[in-house]
Amino acid sequence: MLLEVEGLQVAYGDYQVVWDVSLTVGAGETVALLGPNGSGKSSVVNAISGLVTAVGGDVRLDGESLLARPTHRRAESGVAHVLERRAVFPKLTVLENLRLGAWHPRARAARAASLERVYGLFPKLRERRGQLAGEMSGGEQQMLALGRGLMSLPRLLIVDEPFLGLAPQVIGQLREVFRTLSAEGVAILFIEQNVTLSLTMSDRAYVLESGRLVASGPSPDLRDDPRIARVFLGA
Secondary structure, eight states: OOEEEEEEEEEETTEEEEEEEEEEEOTTOEEEEEOOTTSSHHHHHHHHHTSSOEEEEEEEETTEEOTTSOHHHHHHHTEEEEOTTOOOOTTSBHHHHHHHHOOSHHHHHTHHHHHHHHHHHOHHHHHTTTSBGGGSOHHHHHHHHHHHHHTTOOSEEEEESTTTTOOHHHHHHHHHHHHHHHHTTOEEEEEOSOHHHHHHHOSEEEEEETTEEEEEEEHHHHTTOHHHHHHHHOO
């Protein structure tokens, strides 16, 4: 497995929000992390990328622990994190945003080739490369955020709510991009509120409730799992 999370625990001061969560993501695998609002999903992925500090457990990439590495060192190791609600730089152009994604030496050396790769995945970004990011639609900003993440040459791409508020046509385009990345060997771990969508586009899924893992398995097996209805619908 490329990513191994074992017994992860996360707390904010004295308030613990994640208990003993373990999950894995293999190279080229797409894995969904599901759960209702407040279940701890963002805390888990933030601990993986180093945006919050784990208070217990371990996070390993290629068998090596990441816990002692700050966020930028984890990015250099191949972990890219696309935050919820895009978080692009609105006063910078599309091209400037993309170039910022290739900040570490290995990514800078491949910046020209990476730009062409991103433009191939998202042709609209090539058309809008001189436009300010803040003037783009929500779907275009999501493409830009994903493209910027890919500029860092990730082996693991973490995406928080990639389809939030997007039109069905844009969702379809992003699904195709995910398939392409997976075929290229990029591992994807994503959070999404739409359970049906998540389970149709992921290989496996993990379900959180109140900071604890309550279900996991191949996505087709979870579609009719009664635990999903209980977690999301209270059934």
